[in-house]
Amino acid sequence: MTAVVNDAGISLDASSFTALLIEESGDRLAVRLHRPEVRNAIDQTIVNELHAVCAHLERTPKVLILSGTPGEPATGTKAIFASGADISQLRGRRRDDALAGINSGVFDRIAKLPMPVIAALDGFALGGGAELAYAADFRIGTPGLRMGNPETGLGIMAAAGATWRLRELVGEPLAKEILLAGRTLTGQECLSAGLITELVEPGHLLDAAHALADRIARQDTLAVRLTKTVFHSPREVHPLIDDLAQGILFESAAKFDRMQQFLDRKKQ
Numbered sequence: 001m002t003a004v005v006n007d008a009g010i011s012l013d014a015s016s017f018t019a020l021l022i023e024e025s026g027d028r029l030a031v032r033l034h035r036p037e038v039r040n041a042i043d044q045t046i047v048n049e050l051h052a053v054c055a056h057l058e059r060t061p062k063v064l065i066l067s068g069t070p071g072e073p074a075t076g077t078k079a080i081f082a083s084g085a086d087i088s089q090l091r092g093r094r095r096d097d098a099l100a101g102i103n104s105g106v107f108d109r110i111a112k113l114p115m116p117v118i119a120a121l122d123g124f125a126l127g128g129g130a131e132l133a134y135a136a137d138f139r140i141g142t143p144g145l146r147m148g149n150p151e152t153g154l155g156i157m158a159a160a161g162a163t164w165r166l167r168e169l170v171g172e173p174l175a176k177e178i179l180l181a182g183r184t185l186t187g188q189e190c191l192s193a194g195l196i197t198e199l200v201e202p203g204h205l206l207d208a209a210h211a212l213a214d215r216i217a218r219q220d221t222l223a224v225r226l227t228k229t230v231f232h233s234p235r236e237v238h239p240l241i242d243d244l245a246q247g248i249l250f251e252s253a254a255k256f257d258r259m260q261q262f263l264d265r266k267k268q
Helices: 045-061 095-100 101-110 128-134 162-170 174-183 187-193 201-216 221-231 240-250 254-268
Strands: 019-025 030-035 065-069 080-082 117-121 124-126 139-143 146-148 184-186
Touching: 019 045, 030 045, 030 201, 045 101, 095 101, 101 128, 117 128, 117 201, 124 128, 128 146, 128 162, 139 187, 139 201, 162 174, 174 187, 184 187, 187 254, 221 240, 221 254
Parallel strands: 030 065, 065 117, 080 124, 117 139, 124 146
Antiparallel strands: 019 030, 146 184
16 A cells, blocks of 8 residues: 545555555545454554554544455355454463453544544444444444344453443443344344444445545534544533533634524525
8 A cells, every 4th residue: 555645734644554545535434444364353553554544544634444355256255243252362462451442442532533423334243343343433334234242151241341332332231142142133234223323235345434524524624623532522621621622612613604604594
């Protein structure tokens, strides 16, 4: 991959990337996990490259679209988002590795990006792959999606966000069934549980993700950024943080321009 330059002239240098495919435009960055030979298992290389993506998006806020390897009906190749952490690396990790939060650190960084994150999910999204998807603001899936956390069957736990993000997303009873009993959800079950917001056919998955990014792009960028920040703030800082954020927005040029445009349209 070569460096990709955005409208601001700031480039994401992806020339050394081997596990992620990058496409960047003025208002979004599309990242595709690309280790199909191991079903996109999340290894240290993917983690390192995701950190580089986050560093870029923290400097140059844009919508992030995460996807996996698409299926190829002609060859019978099945789609895959991410089959989980790379077991060959995971098996060798010890206590100090767990305490370092290798996966949880990068997933938390993704969750805290300034602009929304969209996960486009097809095929298996298991273990660490599911936890990466849980860190997104939006999840869109296909009927072929299979999402779950089989970690306890491997003698470990889902420690990269599932124990608390999943409960917030689907509620305690279903979260416990997934985490403690190894239940894997189908795409339709994910939709019914609210784990994904839209169910589309595989051929339309990325189109649906970009359509959502288009809707976000039509909003005021600063308003979106502050709303995301306030939304994820702890309860004890509300309503003060709401008032402070609104105070910033009340002084923005976009607020005056957009409201005047609204009033002008009403007069027509």
